[in-house]
Amino acid sequence: MMGHRNFDLVTERVRNWGRWGPDDARGTLNHIGPEALQRAAREVRSGKSFTLGLPFDGDGPQDDRNRPNPDLSIVMVAQPIGQGGRTTFSDDFMKMPLQCATQWDALSHVHYDGEMYNGCKVCDSIGQNGVTRHGIEHLANPGIVSRGVLIDVARHFKVDRLPAAYEISIDDLRAVLDAQGTAIMPGDIVLVRTGQIQYFTVDKDRDGFLYGGSGLHFSCAEYLHDVSAAALAADNISVEYVDIATMDDSIGLPLHVCCLREMGMPLGEMFDMEALAADCAADGRYSFMLSAAPLAFTGAVGSPVNPIALK
Numbered sequence: 325m326m327g328h329r330n331f332d333l334v335t336e337r338v339r340n341w342g343r344w345g346p347d348d349a350r351g352t353l354n355h356i357g358p359e360a361l362q363r364a365a366r367e368v369r370s371g372k373s374f375t376l377g378l379p380f381d382g383d384g385p386q387d388d389r390n391r392p393n394p395d396l397s398i399v400m401v402a403q404p405i406g407q408g409g410r411t412t413f414s415d416d417f418m419k420m421p422l423q424c425a426t427q428w429d430a431l432s433h434v435h436y437d438g439e440m441y442n443g444c445k446v447c448d449s450i451g452q453n454g455v456t457r458h459g460i461e462h463l464a465n466p467g468i469v470s471r472g473v474l475i476d477v478a479r480h481f482k483v484d485r486l487p488a489a490y491e492i493s494i495d496d497l498r499a500v501l502d503a504q505g506t507a508i509m510p511g512d513i514v515l516v517r518t519g520q521i522q523y524f525t526v527d528k529d530r531d532g533f534l535y536g537g538s539g540l541h542f543s544c545a546e547y548l549h550d551v552s553a554a555a556l557a558a559d560n561i562s563v564e565y566v567d568i569a570t571m572d573d574s575i576g577l578p579l580h581v582c583c584l585r586e587m588g589m590p591l592g593e594m595f596d597m598e599a600l601a602a603d604c605a606a607d608g609r610y611s612f613m614l615s616a617a618p619l620a621f622t623g624a625v626g627s628p629v630n631p632i633a634l635k
Contacts, residue, residue: 331578334542338549339586341442349462351431351441351588355554356470360511364471364613368634374600376515376616377426377630378525380418384425385524385533385561385594394420422460423626428468428618429591432458433625434580441588454623463590464620464627470554471512472614472633475500476601478519485519490538491565492516494547506610510552513614516540517597520560525596539565545582548589556583557592557616557631592616592629600633609635 344354378384384393395418402412423429431441432455438446441458449457478486480500486492497516501507508514523533537560548556556563564579575581583589604610613634618627 331542331575334546335582335586338545338582340549340588341586346442348442348588349431349458351590352552352554353463353468353590355511355552356468357511360470360509360554363509363511364469367471367611367613370607370635372603372635374603374612374633374635375630376595376597376600376633377628378594378596380420380425380628385530386421386424387530387534391421391424393424394418420628422621422624422628423593424628426594426596426629426631427592428460428463428616428627428629429580429584429593430455430458430460430463430618430625430627431584431588431590433591434577434584436575436581436585439585441585455625456623459621459623460618460625460627461620461622464618467615467617468513468555468590469613469615469617471509472515472612473501473506473508473512474515474517474597474601474604474610474612475506476504476517476597476604476610478517479601479605480504483519485522486538488536488538489565489567490518491541492518492539492544493541494544497544497547504610505608508551508553511554512551512611513555513557513616514548514553515592515595515597515614516556516558516563517601518558518560521594521596521598525598534561537561537565539563540579541565542578542582545579545587545589548583549587553589555590555592557595559595559597561593563591563593592631595631603635607635 400415444457520537616631
């Protein structure tokens with residue numbers, strides 16, 4: 325059990341409020357400076373590219389209980405340009421939640437006790453037309469590009485996917501990194517592979533993917549804080565371990581609170597790391613350049629993304 329006292333101790337220890345000024349809206353992405361970008365560029369050696377994004381279509385992971393899958397409509401079909409009619413064009417329209425597949429959570433996505441990152445009051449910052457503080461547009465400019473580090477927890481334990489009730493600990497993260505011979509540097513983006521995305525991509529089991537699965541324990545935020553990581557992403561639905569039966573706990577999504585609210589650390593969800601992980605295991609190199617800029621939806625609390633890893 326998490327325990328409110330332990331949770332409070334972690335939040336106090338990792339809190340970055342005011343660290344980069346009272347008006348800061350990028351949080352731990354401030355760790356990505358020129359040195360981190362240069363280090364990321366040096367990771368591109370073999371000329372390989374891997375997309376980590378799920379398709380955005382009607383067959384996505386959502387089951388319509390909370391969020392629907394994208395709905396695409398062609399609104400103009402082969403409309404003529406000019407008088408001759410030989411050149412035509414088509415336009416389309418997409419209706420979708422901004423967090424229905426591979427996504428970034430903005431710092432305004434999750435709050436606790438009426439406050440979000442840097443002490444911004446929820447009541448003053450969120451309305452029907454979006455958020456006035458910590459919208460995803462602040463993460464889109466100048467984007468999210470840095471050295472990425474894969475922590476392949478599933479492969480470390482010699483399984484395709486972790487058991488559904490497994491909570492990844494700080495000790496697990498350290499053990500995997502040691503076994504991989506990988507170190508996290510300031511400004512790195514940490515990717516954690518559980519294998520849980522296979523419930524959707526392989527088994528076609530939406531419920532198994534959405535309502536079960538392993539993830540990180542909230543205390544992992546302390547480790548990410550200590551190594552000055554810039555962002556965290558995973559291949560499951562919520563990055564952290566979630567027990568649906570205990571979602572009425574007054575804390576709720578404790579890792580989200582620690583990362584988004586306290587640290588100002590963006591969270592990436594439903595990153596498909598399978599092909600990248602296989603290549604990392606083959607060449608023994610678990611670091612790469614990661615380009616994963618969200619779309620600049622002004623006032624949005626999240627954004628779809630198509631992350632690209634370059635090796």
